[in-house]
Amino acid sequence: GQNIDQPTEMTATEGAIVQINCTYQTSGFNGLFWYQQHAGEAPTFLSYNVLDGLEEKGRFSSFLSRSKGYSYLLLKELQMKDSASYLCAAFNQAGTALIFGKGTTLSVSS
């Protein structure tokens, strides 16, 4: 079976750094995705990790540890527009369906 856990809510202030954690249990691992979803909009792709380590993309970085079943999304220099839900997702064993966590709602205040 598959299970993906992430915190429900987080708050932070503009300019700060925030780390959103995700733990997963999968019966086969085919990579881990992070998506951002603003209220009322579709999820948009942020990052994909299949190997251990840190992937950096501008203000956003994503880390993966396969041995620990753990990933995090790091957001630096937070801006108000980063207020959104952040979804962690992993493929099922067959690689045909993305299993999502329930999302972490990040609120950035000034």
Place this chain on the structure above:
Amino acid sequence: KAGVTQTPRYLIKTRGQQVTLSCSPISGHRSVSWYQQTPGQGLQFLFEYFSETQRNKGNFPGRFSGRQFSNSRSEMNVSTLELGDSALYLCASSRDRTHTDTQYFGPGTRLTVL
């Protein structure tokens, strides 16, 4: 390149009715997946189509069905609507069937069942 499009964007139906939602994938994408998103359950996988064949199905009752056409466009149908079917229905497309392919989401269809 145009993104994933879904029609209609909003829909209001009553219990017992049926509904058909449409999804046009990004040009060149052959895989289409459907998801249901609700505040309580989050994003849940419904089914995935590739080359007109359903490859995988999530844990939803048989009232939820879908199909894919030769041009990769996909439709999903929900029959005998229930109040609990009120949700945002998202479709996502990807190039191919490998697990490394990123899925790109459409704007969704917001279904309200009264």
